[in-house]
Amino acid sequence: MTKSYVVRYVGGPLDGRVDTLPDLPDEPRSTVTHVHLHEGPKIVHHYDLCYAVEYGCEYRLRADADAE
Template sequence: MREEVALSQPYVVRYVGGPLDGRVDSLPCVPEDPKQTVTYVHLHGGPKIVHVYDLSYAVEYGCEYRLRAEEA
């Protein structure tokens, strides 16, 4: 069983690159099993645009998702 980690500050998830660049989500506790990837889909009347973010850790505040480079 996993013990909850008490944080003096919220656990912060940041997004780097793409349409979510600069977005910050605060979570009340450390996620037990964070998603390895996050997919963001634009549905705006035109073609569907998909952006994929990969998890990387930032010890000083939590984790961040970085935009995956497009394959050539």
């Protein structure tokens, strides 16, 4: 029996999204970029890979450096 690999997203427009992959990737991407296109300007969000005790890993919305 193989166990699927679950990836969760925390924060931003992908908050709560869960992707299920058939196996653990050899090298999970350290950053995922999500580009939101709509009638307004293009909005880009970056999610960084983090370890989560409950799920193994999750992608968390990167804090905006310009907000500080």
